[in-house]
Amino acid sequence: MNRTLRLGVGILLGSVLAVVALAGGVIAWQSLRSEDPGVIVPVTDRQAQLAKGQYLARAGNCMACHTARGGAAYAGGRALATPFGTIYTNNITPDRVTGIGDWSADDFWRALHHGRGRDGRFLFPAFPYTSFTQLSREDSDALFAWLRTLPPVNQANRSHELRFPYDQRPLLGLWRAFFFTPAVYQPDPARSAQWNRGAYLVRGAGHCSACHSARNLVAASIAPLDLAGGMIPALDWYAPPLHGGEHGLGSWSEADITALLRTGVSPRGTSLGPMSEIVGRSLQYLDDEDINAMAVYLKSLPAQPLPGASAAAQPEPAEAERILKQGKKLYGELCVDCHGGKGQGSAPDYPPLAGNHAIGGPQPVNAIRAVLNGGFPPSTTGNPYPFGMPPFGPQLSDQEVAALVSYVRNSWGNQGGFVSASDVNRYRSVPLD
Structure with a gap:
């Protein structure tokens, strides 16, 4: 009996060690894997680059997350509640001590495209690098160049308040292995230039899937390209489906969609809650061509099943x-x-x-x-x-x-x-x- 018990304990211990070794290997692979530097495009018009960077900052609504209520613009400190604790956004002004003043364009690209900080640490996916990875290196550089023109604000970044084990950054290597692959958006040659522009904005800078997709138990978006709708747990709002099916935008005209995105109101609906902020701070400032392109892309998305309803007892x-x-x-x-x-x-x-x-x-x-x-x-x-x-x-x-x-x-x-x-x-x- 003792021998059998020792054998069982040995097998269990060996299995645990094997799992730990495998997890360690995956984390090491995520840490050491090569990183695509992107296609660097020489800058011939500095003012045009800065204008593009400002435009992208608005398209991504960067100010909303990186500005605390009543605080300096882009100086970070906004608390983002998550099911795992509170994330505090970083200072992205060009302050050399507390912001990104000492960063290079390569460092910034690493954060947006690879989801890693300047020091190589894995970034928590509350920062939507899973979407921003689709941005081109040219657009990343433009955004970085514009951010560096902001007034520097000396405001130290606040430590996140996450529960164990979610506060252990190395474990993000496991999350990334399952749910994140860096990839710049590749145009679909079978689609029009307008459709591809809409796809690029919706999937990338607009990061629409961050709200309009359901998430699993570890906060990874489920089928993010489907935009089938989902609860926004930290905000307690429901983001409805954005695909072109019956339960989404299927009965909406492209004019109705563009009206909602551009003005916040349309004959088919009105933006309230988080979407109101996005329209007010971001979408209303986009070019008509880009808003139209987003509408064309959203309208083209295939229908998806209606997500499951919340469990509630129905009355007699x-x-x-x-x-x-x-x-x-x-x-x-x-x-x-x-x-x-x-x-x-x-x-x-x-x-x-x-x-x-x-x-x-x-x-x-x-x-x-x-x-x-x-x-x-x-x-x-x-x-x-x-x-x-x-x-x-x-x-x-x-x-x-x-x-x-x-x-x-x-x-x-x-x-x-x-x-x-x-x-x-x-x-x-x-x-x-």
């Missing part, structure tokens, strides 16, 4: 009828003047609720938060004085909000399912950003 028929009756009454009192008796809305100021996948899709959070907190689309050049929605949270109970949202999600062809008072209560205390 009699209770469902009572909830819908109460919700209809509340809708008539609070919503019908703007959104219409059939949820048709009044474009472009009041978005339709019928067929609105952000409202009637698998996740109820957007509808709940809109009713509780209200909201405004961004103020843009194309829509400088947006109409907003008032907050009804102060005057409605959790049960009343649940009834109202359940009615909207089950009317006019919507099949979003019911929500409970406990669902509503969860989001009463969730901050807007």
Whole structure:
């Protein structure tokens, strides 16, 4: 018996050592693998390069993450909540001590394309290098050149607050082995130049998959090119599908898509929450040609199955009828003047609720938060004085909000399912950003 036990312990120990050795080998391979330096394009027009860099910074909305509320622009320090703890963004001003003043263009390319810091450390994928890797070396250099023209800000980077073992950077080598391969975008010769430009922006600088794709247990995007929609865990918002299928943008015209991207409002929907910030700070400043190209690309994406709905107990028929009756009454009192008796809305100021996948899709959070907190689309050049929605949270109970949202999600062809008072209560205390 003792011999058998010793043999079993030996096998177990050997297996553990083998797994550790394999993991160590993978991490070492990720650390030592050769890195593509990119195709360096000589700069013939410095001002044109800087203009391109500023444009790319806006396309990537770099300022949003790298600026803390009330802080200096691009000086970092913004807290990004993740399921594993809090990430604090870095100072990317040209300060030589705390920023990127001592970085080279090669160092910057290494961060964007390879997801590694100047010292070779693996970067946490909260920095979306999984998308930025698609940028060309020329665009990376332009962005770096423009950042170096910013006023330097001496502000030390704050240490991340991640739980063990997620705070162990070397383990990112394992994550990268499964979920990241550096690759510059390669144009599809079967597609038009416009389509390829849209793909380059959506997949690369725009990093749309960061929000509009579901993530697995280790925060890697699931099928990022599908843009099938998903929850944004750190922000508690649902990013709806962006593909060209029935549950995405299939019934939208390209004009509707471009209107939403450029102005924040369209006949088919309105941007609220995180998307409002993206339109206001980033997309409204892009050239019409680029916005149109993004619309063409998104509209062309193949249909995907609707992501699974959140697990929620559905009421018995009699209770469902009572909830819908109460919700209809509340809708008539609070919503019908703007959104219409059939949820048709009044474009472009009041978005339709019928067929609105952000409202009637698998996740109820957007509808709940809109009713509780209200909201405004961004103020843009194309829509400088947006109409907003008032907050009804102060005057409605959790049960009343649940009834109202359940009615909207089950009317006019919507099949979003019911929500409970406990669902509503969860989001009463969730901050807007």
